[in-house]
Structures are given as C-alpha cells and as structure tokens.
Amino acid sequence: MAKIETQMLKGTLDNAILMIIAQGETYGYALLQQLQDAGFGVIPEGTVYPLLLKMQRNGLIVAHRHAIATGPDRKYYRITAAGEAHLQAFLPQWKQLTTAMNRLIAGQEG
Amino acid sequence: MDLFTENDERLKQLHGLNKMYAETLIGYLRAYRGKDALAREDTIEDLLTDMVAAQADGITSKDHFGKDPQAAADEILSELPRAPKAQWLLLYWPLVNSLWDLVFVFGISLLLTGETVNVNTLLGWLVLPVFFIAVAPLFRGLGFNHIQRKTKWRASIALVLIIAFYAVLFAIPDMPALKMSVLQTGSGVAVAILVVCNLVMSFSLRRLALPWLLYWLIVGPSALALLGGGLPLGLAVVLLLVFMVAGAALNMYQSTHLHFVFQAQGGKRSQADR
Structure with missing residues (x-):
C-alpha cells in the first residue's frame, strides 16, 4: 500500500478518526490499526x-x-453530540469534493 | 504510587532503543514546564502504554510513534492545558527555600569562623543558581537524534546568555565587606519573610509550605543564636551542617514526591477521579 502524503492527510485525518470513533468507542492503539485496515496505511x-x-x-x-x-x-x-453534528456537516462537503475529483479523474483517464 | 512514578515504571517495560527513544520523548515533554502536569502525565501514560503494546507486537517505538518525535511532542504540548499558577510554586518554592537555606547557613558559618562576606559574594550565591535554573529549559530537545533548527537557536541563545551573565558578574566592582550587624539583620528579615510566606501558603498548599514553615521556625532563630552564643566552634559548625543537610533533604523529598498540585494540597487522587 502506497504511503499517503502527510499534507494530503492533514485535512482529512481528523474526520477519518472521528468516523471510526463514531462507529464505536475505541482506544489509541486500536485506532491506529483501524486506520490501517481502512486503507490509510501506517500512521504513526x-x-x-x-x-x-x-x-x-x-x-x-x-x-x-x-x-x-x-x-x-x-x-x-x-x-459526542457535537462530534456527530460535525460529521453531519463534513460528509456532504466531502461527497461534493470526491464527486468533483472523480469527474476530473474520469476526464484525465478517458 | 502517583502517576508520575507509575509512568517511570512503565518506561522500564521498554527495552534497548525503544527505551532510549521514549526517555528522550518523555524528558522533552516533562521539561516544558508551562503545561498542566496532570494532563501531561496522563498523556505520557497513554503514549507509554501504547509503546509497550507496540513493542510486544514487534514494532519499534520509532516506527510506532514516528520519525520526528520532537514535532509530534510540540503538537501534543500545544494541545495540553496551561499549568495552574500553583504548579509554578510547586516547581520553584522548594528551590527558593533551599537556596536561601544554603546562603543563610553557609553565611553564618563563615561569620562564625571570622570570614567576611561582601555583596558580590552574596549576589553570586543567590543569582547564579536562579540564573542557571531559568536558562536550563532553553536546552530542551538536544537529546533527539535529529536536532531541529529552533532547538539549536535556543541552545545558542542560552550559551550567549551564560557568557553575558559571567561578563556582567566579573564587571561588577568589588564591594566592601558587609558588617556583622547588617548581615544579622538582613538574614533575620529574610527568614521572617520566608516564615510569613510559608505560613500564608500553608493554608492552601499544606504539604509544600508547612514543612518549610516549621524548618524556618526552628533553623532561623537557632542559627542566628549561634552567632552570639558561646558554643564551641566545632559544635556550631556541626549544627549548621545538620541544618543544611535537613534543608537539602526536604527539598529533595518535595521534588520527588510533590509532582501535582493536589499532592501539595494534601489530597489524594484515586483512579476513579481520572
């Protein structure tokens, strides 16, 4: 699995962590494994x-x-409830971003 | 066993390079005094617990925590709450007391043996240790393998400050020796100030201030009385030595046992409180 650049990770990693925690409470060491299982690679x-x-x-x-x-x-x-609300606000923005990126990638590849 | 000592025990579970890596990281986190000690040790507990787990899984501390521990430690420190005011007292009050104790007892032993003390000597005794304690945090981060530019700058500034300090110290012209009466009055006033400060502080920080209050109530008048008393010189010097050792022992005890404000207040913190 290729290593994702730190700069690229910075804006999204906290939301990825929040999504994992939203799936059920977890602890630091397990969280690193869960991030790796999700495809983020080894994150220190x-x-x-x-x-x-x-x-x-x-x-x-x-x-x-x-x-x-x-x-x-x-x-x-x-x-927390504030965390849930944060995710609710983040997900539509992220979906919009990935749709736009996917469209560009399709154009690049097609 | 408090959290600070528990973390020292956790550190012992790491071996070889893992231990060296963790020691440097923890030393760096602890050397930054502006953050809440309890929050800092809570963080250190998390980091060490995970490093021990990683070691058991065959992962080195460096691979687990990262190749730039100083940058990560700086980010962690920036997220920790500020140190409460009482924590600064916890750090420096034993030093203030034991520093004056050394000057006071050593000064009286010099007077007993007929030596003179001038302002330069007194300034050197008092200011030199305070200066070095103030400058010491500037050397933080030198233990890391990869030394960052800001660490090099901080250490360079510290070295310049030390050189400048010695230059100023040597530039001060020699002052005349202080009279016995001036020294006696000055010492008495300083001890009285410490008694009052410790008395006031003992209401809130009992385990920090009460021992020093008792210490000064016994040592202050006793040491001053030695100057006018007819005790043989040898016995007087032995007594002063006992006072000095007792003060140093009290300082050492407080430095190794009072890590958190609640401990200085005389309270206990259970696992359930955390």
Missing part, C-alpha cells in the same frame, strides 16, 4: 495523538479510562 501515533487531544479540546470526543482484565487500563474515546 505521533500524528494521531495530537488530533485526539484537539478533538477533545473542541468537544467532538470525550475520553475515559477503562480497567480491562487482559491488559493495562486504556483510555477509550467516544463521540
């Missing part, structure tokens, strides 16, 4: 963690620690 925690902090500061997600039997306590992230 040094890139993801500041975004998680920023989203918490903006009230899009909340974090709370769980004690788990099989390993160390983990901080789990859950989407």
Whole structure:
C-alpha cells in the first residue's frame, strides 16, 4: 500500500478518526490499526495523538479510562453530540469534493 | 504510587532503543514546564502504554510513534492545558527555600569562623543558581537524534546568555565587606519573610509550605543564636551542617514526591477521579 502524503492527510485525518470513533468507542492503539485496515496505511501515533487531544479540546470526543482484565487500563474515546453534528456537516462537503475529483479523474483517464 | 512514578515504571517495560527513544520523548515533554502536569502525565501514560503494546507486537517505538518525535511532542504540548499558577510554586518554592537555606547557613558559618562576606559574594550565591535554573529549559530537545533548527537557536541563545551573565558578574566592582550587624539583620528579615510566606501558603498548599514553615521556625532563630552564643566552634559548625543537610533533604523529598498540585494540597487522587 502506497504511503499517503502527510499534507494530503492533514485535512482529512481528523474526520477519518472521528468516523471510526463514531462507529464505536475505541482506544489509541486500536485506532491506529483501524486506520490501517481502512486503507490509510501506517500512521504513526505521533500524528494521531495530537488530533485526539484537539478533538477533545473542541468537544467532538470525550475520553475515559477503562480497567480491562487482559491488559493495562486504556483510555477509550467516544463521540459526542457535537462530534456527530460535525460529521453531519463534513460528509456532504466531502461527497461534493470526491464527486468533483472523480469527474476530473474520469476526464484525465478517458 | 502517583502517576508520575507509575509512568517511570512503565518506561522500564521498554527495552534497548525503544527505551532510549521514549526517555528522550518523555524528558522533552516533562521539561516544558508551562503545561498542566496532570494532563501531561496522563498523556505520557497513554503514549507509554501504547509503546509497550507496540513493542510486544514487534514494532519499534520509532516506527510506532514516528520519525520526528520532537514535532509530534510540540503538537501534543500545544494541545495540553496551561499549568495552574500553583504548579509554578510547586516547581520553584522548594528551590527558593533551599537556596536561601544554603546562603543563610553557609553565611553564618563563615561569620562564625571570622570570614567576611561582601555583596558580590552574596549576589553570586543567590543569582547564579536562579540564573542557571531559568536558562536550563532553553536546552530542551538536544537529546533527539535529529536536532531541529529552533532547538539549536535556543541552545545558542542560552550559551550567549551564560557568557553575558559571567561578563556582567566579573564587571561588577568589588564591594566592601558587609558588617556583622547588617548581615544579622538582613538574614533575620529574610527568614521572617520566608516564615510569613510559608505560613500564608500553608493554608492552601499544606504539604509544600508547612514543612518549610516549621524548618524556618526552628533553623532561623537557632542559627542566628549561634552567632552570639558561646558554643564551641566545632559544635556550631556541626549544627549548621545538620541544618543544611535537613534543608537539602526536604527539598529533595518535595521534588520527588510533590509532582501535582493536589499532592501539595494534601489530597489524594484515586483512579476513579481520572
């Protein structure tokens, strides 16, 4: 899988993370794996963690620690109502952008 | 065990290059004093927990966290809340007390042995450590393999400041020796100020200020009394040495046990509060 350029990722990664968290609460290490499974490639925690902090500061997600039997306590992230609203606003814009990009790509290839 | 110590234990679970990588990163995060210590340690807990998990999966800390840890750490720091005012007291109040303790006790031992103290010496004793403590954060980030330009600039500025400081110190003309009565009065006033400050602070930051209040109430009058008392010189010097060691031990205890404001207030924070 080719590595996506950092600059290209910057504008979309926080929304991708928010969408993953919206599917069910998750923790940092698992989130890296989920991003990889979704096709984003290997993204270092040094890139993801500041975004998680920023989203918490903006009230899009909340974090709370769980004690788990099989390993160390983990901080789990859950989407908030503000986060849901943010996604609702983001998705139409993203769809418009991808439609436009796909049209251009089709023109380039056709 | 508090979160700071727990994180030090987590760090021990990393090995070899992973440990070195994490140590540098955590040292850098901790050296920035302007951020809330509890939020910072909470972040360090997350990072270390994940690095340990990555190590167990055969992933190096560098591959897991990234090839530019300083840039990532700077981004993390920018998202953390500012340090509360009391946290600055936690960092510097033991230093203020132990610094004056060293000057006070050492000054009295010099007077007892008939030596003189002038303003230059006193300034050197007081200002030199404060200056170096103030300049130390400018050397942050030198531990990373790839040193950023801003880190080099900061370290260069620190070196220039140190050279300029010594130049100023040497340029000050020699002042006459201070009279015994002036020193006694000055020391007494300084101790009284510290007693009052510690008394006021002990209402809110009990574990930080109360030990120093008791310390100064015992050491201040006792040390000053040695100047006029008829104790043999050897015994007086031993007593002063005991005072100095006690002050240094108190400073060391507070530096290693009071990491968070709630600890200085005398409270405990349970896992459920986090």
